[in-house]
Ligand code: NAD
């Protein structure tokens with residue numbers, strides 16, 4: 001296949017580029033580098049099966065030649081990124097998804113949307129299964145991201161229903177690993193960066209809010225399986241090991257041997273921060289035979305090693 005990955009220079013997108021290349025496909029990564037970096041794909045320079053196109057996919061996408069699959073991953077994804085770029089986030093979810101769908105339709109390509117557990121907002125149902133419609137505040141600070149993704153999902157289903165397009169929607173739960181930006185503000189780079197520098201970890205609020213953290217390799221496997229499946233309805237991909245942020249901080253300190261402890265800081269917590277989040281992953285288990293393979297401690301060890309290199313290279 002020749003596969004187009006929007007957001008291909010980002011954290012997840014760059015790992016997808018690696019996976020599709022190693023599966024003997026050709027890859028075109030399109031990215032405007034708003035939150036990503038060419039460092040994530042610099043190891044692919046010179047690979048004749050890989051092309052990078054610098055482009056904002058909220059504008060019309062012109063791409064000559066055959067394309068067999070479009071994976072639309074372009075979007076700011078970290079809360080501080082989408083608060084910094086609220087209009088760009090809404091545009092890439094709306095116009096970017098429209099352009100990526102239009103291209104896929106013109107090329108008769110399969111289409112996969114990177115959606116998010118944020119479509120469930122601050123959920124009132126726990127765990128969240130795909131038929132839960134969510135609890136999103138459209139005018140809250142996170143609304144720009146949540147509503148962009150909800151609109152994107154609606155658009156994908158409209159193209160499927162009206163044009164008979166072969167589409168997929170993956171609802172991604174918290175994913176971490178090498179190539180996250182150290183300063184992207186998400187809890188994993190924040191905590192790991194602080195731990196490597198020997199600083200106390202900043203837990204927002206009382207740390208009772210929960211998340212489920214999956215390692216990047218597990219997500220990539222789920223995305224590949226979903227693309228290969230014939231399943232059009234949304235599918236959650238995420239681990240079901242739920243941890244409070246306070247316990248997560250303790251795990252990071254233990255794995256990194258950081259003696260500096262924890263500080264509680266409510267100042268940086270963003271309004272609407274979901275109190276709980278955990279996927280009902282039975283659809284991914286049953287349909288895709290997908291189960292996460294990487295334990296939190298192992299994934300963190302690999303992520304800490306990556307961030308150590310990044311910090312050593314810049315100091
Ligand atoms: P990221 O910021 O590392 O990657 C996003 C990439 O998209 C960046 O390289 C950025 O420059 C690019 N981009 C943004 N707007 C663009 C535009 N208009 N045109 C072209 N490129 C553009 O974030 P990530 O964590 O890799 O997230 C990738 C995708 O996965 C996003 O769609 C995000 O919503 C989704 N997702 C991620 C997570 C997670 O835990 N990491 C969870 C749920 C959903």
Ligand code: UDP
Pocket residue numbers: 078079174185186187188190191202203204205209211245269270273274
């Ligand atoms: N968080 C924290 N300290 C930090 C960064 C984040 O306690 O330094 C908390 C944040 O309030 C949220 C959770 O960690 O409850 C996950 O935040 P993240 O930004 O990684 O992603 P989210 O799941 O909220 O989209």
